[in-house]
Amino acid sequence: MTRKGKRLALIVGALAALAVATGLVLSALRDNIVFFYSPSELAQKHVAPGMRLRIGGLVKEGSLARDGRTVAFVVTDRTGELNVSYTGLLPDLFREGQGVVVDGALTNDATFRADSVLAKHDERYMPRDVAEALKKQGVWQGEKGAQK
Numbered sequence: 001m002t003r004k005g006k007r008l009a010l011i012v013g014a015l016a017a018l019a020v021a022t023g024l025v026l027s028a029l030r031d032n033i034v035f036f037y038s039p040s041e042l043a044q045k046h047v048a049p050g051m052r053l054r055i056g057g058l059v060k061e062g063s064l065a066r067d068g069r070t071v072a073f074v075v076t077d078r079t080g081e082l083n084v085s086y087t088g089l090l091p092d093l094f095r096e097g098q099g100v101v102v103d104g105a106l107t108n109d110a111t112f113r114a115d116s117v118l119a120k121h122d123e124r125y126m127p128r129d130v131a132e133a134l135k136k137q138g139v140w141q142g143e144k145g146a147q148k
Contacts, residue, residue: 038133040080042106049108055082056101056130064096075100075112079137086114094119099130 036054055075063074070087104114
């Protein structure tokens with residue numbers, strides 16, 4: 001084999017090893033990636049129960065119900081709605097009509113079982129993904145906040 005052939009074989013081998021390593025890393029991370037959806041996007045996607053998700057939107061007015069440490073509420077993007085159940089302490093700024101992001105999984109009965117609840121931290125802040133989803137629905141007004 002010539003010097004040029006050896007170099008070419010080495011480069012091809014290194015690229016093949018890099019491709020295999022990249023494939024293995026992406027395969028390992030597939031189960032750990034959490035996707036973001038608005039309630040109406042989730043309804044369109046037909047996500048399988050048990051899949052880890054991140055849902056964002058507004059807490060629907062009049063939907064908050066407490067039973068001890070368990071809290072049930074509805075997350076809406078003004079087009080779709082999703083029932084959420086959460087056991088634990090809610091953030092101090094959590095309230096109806098405010099932006100929220102919840103992490104968890106969809107159950108078999110189409111209820112979202114949340115592991116964590118994140119509330120917006122001031123009047124103007126909305127997570128970028130939530131704001132973009134609400135803009136697509138035509139209900140987000142930027143600095144003024146969402147329509148009520």
